[in-house]
Amino acid sequence: RKEVEQDPGPFNVPEGATVAFNCTYSNSASQxxxxxxxxxxxxxxxxxxxxxxxxxxxxxxxxxNRASQYISLLIRDSKLxxxxxxxxxxxxxxxxxxxxxxxxxxxxx
Amino acid sequence: xxxxxxxxxHEVTEMGQExxxxxxxxxxxxxxxxxRQTMMRGLELLIYFNNNVPIDDxxxxxxxxxxxxxxxxxxxxxxxPSEPRDSAVYFCASSSLGGGxxxxxxxxxxxxxx
Numbered sequence: 001r002k003e004v005e006q007d008p009g010p011f012n013v014p015e016g017a018t019v020a021f022n023c024t025y026s027n028s029a030s031q032x033x034x035x036x037x038x039x040x041x042x043x044x045x046x047x048x049x050x051x052x053x054x055x056x057x058x059x060x061x062x063x064x065n066r067a068s069q070y071i072s073l074l075i076r077d078s079k080l081x082x083x084x085x086x087x088x089x090x091x092x093x094x095x096x097x098x099x100x101x102x103x104x105x106x107x108x109x
Numbered sequence: 110x111x112x113x114x115x116x117x118x119h120e121v122t123e124m125g126q127e128x129x130x131x132x133x134x135x136x137x138x139x140x141x142x143x144x145r146q147t148m149m150r151g152l153e154l155l156i157y158f159n160n161n162v163p164i165d166d167x168x169x170x171x172x173x174x175x176x177x178x179x180x181x182x183x184x185x186x187x188x189x190p191s192e193p194r195d196s197a198v199y200f201c202a203s204s205s206l207g208g209g210x211x212x213x214x215x216x217x218x219x220x221x222x223x
Contacts, residue, residue, distance in 0.1 A: 031210075032210050034211065042216075043200055043214035043215060043216050043217055044152070044200070044214050045214070046211050046212075046213070049211065087152065089212075091210045095140060095157070095159060095164065095210065096154065096157065096164075096165055097142060097154065097157070097202075097204070097210060097212050098154060099144070099151065099152040099154070100151075101151040101152075102151060102152070
């Protein structure tokens with residue numbers, strides 16, 4: 001089993017839609033969690049950290065369920081500029097930072 | 110403020126040649142990561158350093174790959190000899206413990222081995 005797994009995608013949604021991405025991780029000792037965004041042929045960039053209490057940044061909401069080892073990202077009112085690959089990232093014990101395979105999102109006019 | 114700097118941006122080499130990729134992390138960051146990205150395997154962690162010391166190199170695919178970090182501002186990833194299956198984008202990232210392990214990436218080196 002991979003350390004970090006995500007919905008395979010791709011997700012194709014119309015502008016204005018709400019879309020949710022899911023992620024699971026295998027190491028229960030994992031300490032920190034993030035969502036990154038990667039545009040085509042670019043480097044991954046930090047989108048937001050994920051906190052146990054859940055956190056929101058504008059149209060983006062991240063949730064963490066440690067008991068289920070599950071992370072989610074919700075994007076509301078999606079924009080064309082949200083089209084990218086979204087990567088779930090987990091910092092495991094010993095400071096190892098592991099990326100999930102990513103889920104591709106295309107927002108359609 | 111300069112981000113993570115990688116060089117070269119693109120490298121085309123012949124099978125069997127030695128390839129050296131370079132990375133300058135963000136000043137003050139004490140962790141450095143090397144990743145490889147391909148369509149088939151996604152973003153794979155090859156090796157990471159804390160305070161210039163290699164902590165986990167279990168992701169290094171084989172002995173042809175080696176990485177060094179002689180000081181806090183420089184790291185290299187070397188492939189010798191290179192093979193066509195090494196073709197990928199290689200990313201370097203750095204982070205600091207105080208930053209909650211948020212990793213910042215360089216623009217990557219696109220390696221093509223022919």
